[in-house]
Amino acid sequence: MESTDARTAPAVIVAIDGPSGTGKSSTSKAVAAQLGLSYLDTGAQYRAITWWMVNNGIDIADPSSIADAAGKPDIVSGTDPAAPAITVDGTDVAGPIRTQEVTSKVSAVSAVPEVRARITELQRSIASAAVQGIVVEGRDIGTTVLPDADLKIFLTASPEARAARRSGELKGADVAATREALIKRDTADSTRKTSPLAKAADAVEVDTSDLTLQQVIECVVTLVEEKRAAK
Numbered sequence: 001m002e003s004t005d006a007r008t009a010p011a012v013i014v015a016i017d018g019p020s021g022t023g024k025s026s027t028s029k030a031v032a033a034q035l036g037l038s039y040l041d042t043g044a045q046y047r048a049i050t051w052w053m054v055n056n057g058i059d060i061a062d063p064s065s066i067a068d069a070a071g072k073p074d075i076v077s078g079t080d081p082a083a084p085a086i087t088v089d090g091t092d093v094a095g096p097i098r099t100q101e102v103t104s105k106v107s108a109v110s111a112v113p114e115v116r117a118r119i120t121e122l123q124r125s126i127a128s129a130a131v132q133g134i135v136v137e138g139r140d141i142g143t144t145v146l147p148d149a150d151l152k153i154f155l156t157a158s159p160e161a162r163a164a165r166r167s168g169e170l171k172g173a174d175v176a177a178t179r180e181a182l183i184k185r186d187t188a189d190s191t192r193k194t195s196p197l198a199k200a201a202d203a204v205e206v207d208t209s210d211l212t213l214q215q216v217i218e219c220v221v222t223l224v225e226e227k228r229a230a231k
Ligand SMILES: Nc1ncnc2c1ncn2[C@@H]1O[C@H](COP(=O)(O)OP(=O)(O)OP(=O)(O)O)[C@@H](O)[C@H]1O
Pocket: 018, 019, 020, 021, 022, 023, 024, 025, 026, 027, 043, 165, 166, 169, 208, 211, 212, 213, 214, 216
């Protein structure tokens, strides 16, 4: 299929959800860059608010303390897929939000309804400001944040494939321990009461276990081009 000119193509909203390590960020960034769309990493926003809670001495085991503090940090997300950026109260936190400490606490913080309400509002305002359209990736984008998205994708992959990918990234991390940590986070994210990780009824499911990243990108680009052509 011929690629549409990004400047003249109709704006398109793409929601990409799935468990951790399925390739959401890598795929979303590449698809957005290729098609001239904005990009939003919603996991980074939940990590940023978690980083702020940890740095401000909020008790992560106490949901009411998290709820009381949820409105305090000012979180700003960049939407350029070539240079994803995130700040909290003006501080660049792109590195600090990827620490093991934040990763181990983000599911507890993101399960608090007041946190979700705040971040969801932010996500919707960013998506509505994206003139050319946007690829938004996360856990509840197709089900809750943008239920009217033009295209919804749900990426999956076996725990073994995901653990192998993550261990490769973390250079020498134990694959079995990485697998257990992934499963634990997915279970917490998919069993919380408010807006859990779930596939929207109208999402296209893509199992990436045996696909290269390039194959997944091509598959999603084709689906977006088809949606744009039909608009
Ligand atoms: N199809 C694929 N084949 C091989 N490696 C892949 C594939 N897709 C992604 N990867 C690699 O797997 C790792 C995890 O990918 P990525 O960060 O995009 O996943 P994710 O779903 O966004 O994870 P998380 O939700 O935890 O942020 C990265 O190192 C990425 O390069």
